[in-house]
Amino acid sequence: SGGHDMSRLVSVIVPCRNERDHIEAFCASALAQDLPEGWAMQLLIADGQSDDGTRERLTALAQADPRIVWLDNPGRIVSTGLNRALTQAAGEVIVRLDVHTEYAPDYIAQCLAALQATGADNVGGPWHAVPGPDAGPTQVAVAAAFQSRWVAGGAASRSLTHSGWVDTVYLGAWPRATFDRFGGFDEQLVRNQDD
Secondary structure: OOOOOOOOOEEEHHHHHOOOOHHHHHHHHHHOOOOOOOEEEEEEEEOOOOOOHHHHHHHHHHHHHHOOEEEEHHHHHHHHHHHHHHOOOOOOOEEEEOOOOOOOOOOHHHHHHHHHHHHHOOOOOOOOOOOOOOOHHHHHHHHHHHHHHHHHHHHHOOOOOOOOOOOOOOOOOHHHHHHHOOOOOOOOOOOOOOO
């Protein structure tokens, strides 16, 4: 092979804004993902004009690890950040992560396996709200409501036991070709960018 790196690349895209207290732990967690053999990661973080020191921390992180690239997101909202990251994403698979979500150590590996097994345009794990260790009664109630069938309408994407086709997934993992066919994220929307 002449010494060439034959790794397949997964590009992880992450929007953020004012995450000084969380960005380092998030990057360490993302880079510790247990990827399948033959895969490498590119971690693209689109910062929405943070003014709390996040950008300085991202600069240091990117200097310390070539897998981390941070980009400016002048639009400041999630959808413009995701699209900005997509312009630099070199991977054959794109995985969206969120700074405040905890992931199983093999989350990305499971996404890659599900894409391979199903041929789906988008896969992901269930989303499950868990109150933090210092949560008060309101936060506990919100987390319980989030998982409630009455609130979520029985959405399969929130079931920890469902495996199969769903109408949406939390965050998402896509073959690059999906974006070539459908385009990027909807910048008219602050939420629900994947419509």
